[in-house]
Amino acid sequence: xxxxxxxxxxxxxxxxxxxxxxxxxxxxxxxxxxxxxxxxxxxxxxxxxxxxxxxxxxxxxxxxxxxxxxxxxxxxxxxxxxxxxxxxxxxxxxxxxxxxxxxxxxxxxxxxxxxxxxxxxxxxxxxxxxxxxxxxxxxxxxxxxxxxxxxxxxxxxxxxxxxxxxxxxxxxxxxxxxxxxxxxxxxxxxxxxxxxxxxxxxxxxxxxxxxxxxxxxxxxxxxxxxxxxxxxxxxxxxxxxxxxxxxxxxxxxxxxxx
Amino acid sequence: xxxxxxxxxxxxxxxxxxxxxxxxxxxxxxxxxxxxxxxxxxxxxxxxxxxxxxxxxxxxxxxxxxxxxxxxxxxxxxxxxxxxxxxxxxxxxxxxxxxxxxxxxxxxxxxxxxxxxxxxxxxxxxxxxxxxxxxxxxxxxxxxxxxxxxxxxxxxxxxxxxxxxxxxxxxxxxxxxxxxxxxxxxxxxxxxxxxxxxxxxxxxxxxxxxxxxxxxxxxxxxxxxxxxxxxxxxxxxxxxxxxxxxxxxxxxxxxxxxxxxxxxxxxxxxxxxxxxxxxxxxxxxxxxxxxxxxxxxxxxxxxxxxxxxxxxxxxxxxxxxxxxx
Numbered sequence: 013x014x015x016x017x018x019x020x021x022x023x024x025x026x027x028x029x030x031x032x033x034x035x036x037x038x039x040x041x042x043x044x045x046x047x048x049x050x051x052x053x054x055x056x057x058x059x060x061x062x063x064x065x066x067x068x069x070x071x072x073x074x075x076x077x078x079x080x081x082x083x084x085x086x087x088x089x090x091x092x093x094x095x096x097x098x099x100x101x102x103x104x105x106x107x108x109x110x111x112x113x114x115x116x117x118x119x120x121x122x123x124x125x126x127x128x129x130x131x132x133x134x135x136x137x138x139x140x141x142x143x144x145x146x147x148x149x150x151x152x153x154x155x156x157x158x159x160x161x162x163x164x165x166x167x168x169x170x171x172x173x174x175x176x177x178x179x180x181x182x183x184x185x186x187x188x189x190x191x192x193x194x195x196x197x198x199x200x201x202x203x204x205x206x207x208x209x210x211x212x213x214x215x216x217x218x219x220x221x222x223x224x225x226x227x228x229x230x231x232x233x234x235x236x237x238x239x240x241x242x243x244x245x246x247x248x249x250x251x252x253x254x255x256x257x258x259x260x261x262x263x264x265x266x267x268x269x270x
Numbered sequence: 271x272x273x274x275x276x277x278x279x280x281x282x283x284x285x286x287x288x289x290x291x292x293x294x295x296x297x298x299x300x301x302x303x304x305x306x307x308x309x310x311x312x313x314x315x316x317x318x319x320x321x322x323x324x325x326x327x328x329x330x331x332x333x334x335x336x337x338x339x340x341x342x343x344x345x346x347x348x349x350x351x352x353x354x355x356x357x358x359x360x361x362x363x364x365x366x367x368x369x370x371x372x373x374x375x376x377x378x379x380x381x382x383x384x385x386x387x388x389x390x391x392x393x394x395x396x397x398x399x400x401x402x403x404x405x406x407x408x409x410x411x412x413x414x415x416x417x418x419x420x421x422x423x424x425x426x427x428x429x430x431x432x433x434x435x436x437x438x439x440x441x442x443x444x445x446x447x448x449x450x451x452x453x454x455x456x457x458x459x460x461x462x463x464x465x466x467x468x469x470x471x472x473x474x475x476x477x478x479x480x481x482x483x484x485x486x487x488x489x490x491x492x493x494x495x496x497x498x499x500x501x502x503x504x505x506x507x508x509x510x511x512x513x514x515x516x517x518x519x520x521x522x523x524x525x526x527x528x529x530x531x532x533x534x535x536x537x538x539x540x541x542x543x544x545x546x547x548x549x550x551x552x553x554x555x556x557x558x559x560x561x562x563x564x565x566x567x568x569x570x571x572x573x574x575x576x577x578x579x580x581x582x583x584x585x586x587x588x589x590x591x592x593x594x595x
Contacts (some may be wrong), residue, residue, distance in 0.1 A: 065469065091471035103466035105459045115452070116459045120471035122452040126480055129451035130444045136451060143452065179470065 017076075018043035018218055019064075019187060024073035024083075026056075026063050033059040035242035036073065041187075041220060041235075046213040048233035048250070049222045052263060055239040057222045058100055061189050064220075065097050066090035077187065092120045094186035098176040100195055100222075106165030110156060110175055113164050114147040117179035121146065150182035154208060170201040177208070181217075188212065188219045194228055206231055230254070238262070280578070281529045284536075288435050292428055301427035307532075307539045308434040309496050314519040314531035315441055316488030321517065322525020323449060324481050325461035326376070327384040330391030331516050334486040336398060336508030337364045338493025343411045343503045344404055353417055357494040361487045368486030369479060376478040379464070383482070391513055398505035410504025417498045430499055437495075438532070441488065446528045448484075457481055511560075515542070518563055522570055524577015533578050538563075 017040035026034040034056045041047045049057050062068040064075050066087035075083045082090045096117070105113050122143060128136040151157045154174045159167065164175055173193055180188055190209070194202045202225060209232045212219055223229045229236060230250040238246040238253060240262040246253060253259055275282075291304055313335050320326050341360025345351040351359075375386040398405050405411065416425040417433075424430050448454050456477050459467040467474050497503050515538055523534025542559065549556030570577070 067465065067469075087465075087468040088471050088473045091469050097469050099466065099469075103463045103469075105462035105466065107462055108455070108458055112455055112458070116455045116467070116470045116472070119452060119456060124452065126448070126453060126484070129448045129453045132447045132451070140451070176466075183470065 017041070018078060019220075020074075020076040021064075022074040022076070024060070024063060024075060025071045026059055026068055027071045032242050034063060034239075037239070037242070037244045038073075039237055039244060039247050041218060043218050044216045045234045046209065046219045046221060046232050048229040048236035049220060049239065050224075050226070050229055050236060050253075051239035051245070054241075056242040057239055058191055059242075060239065061097065061191050061220070061222060065095055065189060091183070094120075094183070095189070096180035096183045096185035096187070097189035098173070098180055098191055098193060100191040102169060102172050102176065104164040104167075104172045104175050104179075106163070108164055109160065110162050110164050110167070110178075111147060111151065111160040113175050114150050114178045114182045115143055117150070117182035118143040118146045120183055146184065147178075147182050150178040153181060153211070154178045170197050173197065173205070174208075181212070186218065188217055190219060190221045190223075192222050192224065194223060194225045202228060277527070278529075280533060281527070284529070284533065292431060296428065298427050301431050303540065303543055305427060305430050305434055305499060306543075307536045308431075308438050309492050309499070310516070310519060310539050311438055311532040311535035312441055312492035312495075313489040313516055314523070314535045315438075315445055315528065316485035317516055318520045318523075318525050318528070318531040319445060319448070319457070320481050320485045321520050322530070323454070323461060324457040324478060326478055326482065327381055327517075328387040328482070328485070329384050329510070329513050329517070330371075330387030330389075330394070331485070331489050332508045332510070332512035333387075333391040333394035334364050334368065334489035335493040335496070335512070335516075336394060336503075336505070337367065338490030339497035339503045339508070340398060340405060340411075340493075341490070342494035342497045343414055346414060347411055348404065353415060353494075353498060357491060360494055361490040364490035365483045365487045368483045372479045372482040376482065377475045383478075387513075388510070391510055395505055395509050398508065406504070408505060410502060412502045414497050414501045414503070416501070417495075424498075434495065442529055442532070449528060453477065453480070515563065518567060522566060522578060524574075526576050530577045537578070541566075 019041040021038055023036045023038055024034055025032065025036055037060065049060065051057050059068065063070050066082065066085055066089070070083050073083070074081055077093060077095060080093055082093065082095070105116060122139055124136040124139050148157065151160055154177055156171070156174055156178055159171065164172060167175065177190070177193065193209070194205055197205060206228050209219065209221065213232060221229065221233060233250055236248060236250050236253045237244060238259050245262055246256050246259050248256060291300070295301070313331060317328065317331050320328055338360050341363060342353065342356045345356035345359060346353050371386055371390050372383065375382040399408055416423050418424065419433065422429065424433055456467065456472040459470065459472060460474050460477060464474050519534035519538045520531045521534070522537055523532060524530035541562065545555060545559045545562065
């Protein structure tokens with residue numbers, strides 16, 4: 013494990029009016045680990061992802077990605093640093109082909125400007141073939157190569173989820189955030205997804221995973237953070253979490269101490 | 271490949287008509303109508319990049335067209351500049367103005383650009399009318415010289431036609447190149463989901479400003495060419511109604527293809543001209559154009575929302591649609 017933590021949250025808070033959605037959350041995610049984030053509905057999990065990825069601005073506290081303080085950066089700058097994510101409610105580019113979706117994921121690796129694009133200069137063609145190679149690699153990894161030319165909107169939700177994951181992977185990220193990737197999937201699709209997340213973990217990519225499917229979390233995550241009402245309730249291995257009575261109380265309701 | 275050919279069939283038909291037209295007719299009426307279609311198409315194709323591909327509404331593109339026209343008129347008439355230099359400088363200045371209008375508004379979400387460009391278009395028209403010292407006021411500036419391509423003067427309709435249509439084709443080629451690049455994908459991504467585009471490291475505000483400026487520059491170049499063709503500028507053609515007509519060209523032609531707005535420009539320009547002709551005999555018809563344009567818009571949105579450019583794939587699409595349902 014490296015000296016400086018890979019991702020570090022310092023007393024991170026986000027409030028909407030009077031609602032404290034994320035409340036002074038601090039933890040560290042080590043490099044190369046698949047890290048689960050669980051908690052009851054409304055615990056602030058997605059808000060936490062939105063603050064980390066720059067979609068929301070933190071009310072206070074900091075997020076550090078290696079030695080970059082990313083808290084104050086706009087979303088596209090955070091993404092340019094190598095933070096990729098998927099969305100709980102699908103956000104594929106519906107009018108574009110599957111391949112173009114994934115190619116858009118490679119955006120941060122391109123540098124050719126508008127003049128080069130208008131004239132299709134040789135430098136742009138070279139860059140384009142590099143991006144194409146990256147996109148096809150990502151499509152192959154998630155198993156969508158055969159559907160590359162299909163319009164993304166024509167795919168069923170399970171496949172659209174894979175498009176989002178391929179789009180995120182194509183950016184060759186440092187950190188991948190998966191926001192409830194199993195939501196709306198069939199049992200069979202969830203199994204395939206678990207296997208895919210396992211393979212992503214094997215590549216050494218640091219991954220954070222929000223998920224309600226506990227067996228999936230227990231299977232793929234090395235560490236799990238539990239949020240409840242915006243606060244960090246526990247941080248442990250999956251086995252430790254399953255034995256933690258605070259966590260059980262948060263999920264099942266508090267038992268009277270007597 | 272056949273699929274691609276089929277999708278672009280109307281384009282090739284249009285191209286054949288364009289090539290054949292001067293062989294069939296030398297009537298100045300027909301050629302000049304075709305020239306206006308080309309000029310309007312240049313503006314509409316640029317607007318298509320902004321409206322169709324990026325999903326941003328501009329209600330002031332007539333003003334950019336006007337800035338190009340007035341820029342060329344003022345620089346060549348008052349300062350005796352070379353017309354081509356005047357065209358380039360006008361386009362650069364118009365691009366800068368588009369940047370200044372787009373930069374603050376495109377950072378915001380929602381339809382602020384539509385509001386800002388609406389106001390901008392009205393202001394520009396007021397300036398054309400009021401700054402009579404340099405713009406000639408409501409009566410405009412007459413006496414622009416014809417353009418010259420080396421030794422060849424573009425002094426008749428046929429020559430202008432043979433210059434403008436290949437130029438439009440070049441613009442279509444450049445636009446297609448842009449759309450099939452990383453930046454083009456970024457624009458289409460913005461149209462579909464801005465949040466997801468930003469999560470792919472797309473600087474959405476910058477990309478939107480870029481395409482807005484580009485469409486402003488296209489409009490300005492078309493405006494300069496217009497001014498040298500009719501040898502005269504006045505404020506009337508550059509008002510809000512023409513901005514709406516330009517939007518209609520994009521919608522009628524279809525934003526799903528680069529060349530769709532050319533079809534739209536042809537349809538709208540011909541209808542406008544026919545109405546104007548009939549209106550000379552029956553004044554009532556003259557005011558009907560707004561009604562007819564509104565009707566076209568409603569019919570298009572109801573029956574062919576993807577535009578006329580997609581008519582060839584219609585039966586094919588209908589089959590696909592029933593599968594979805």
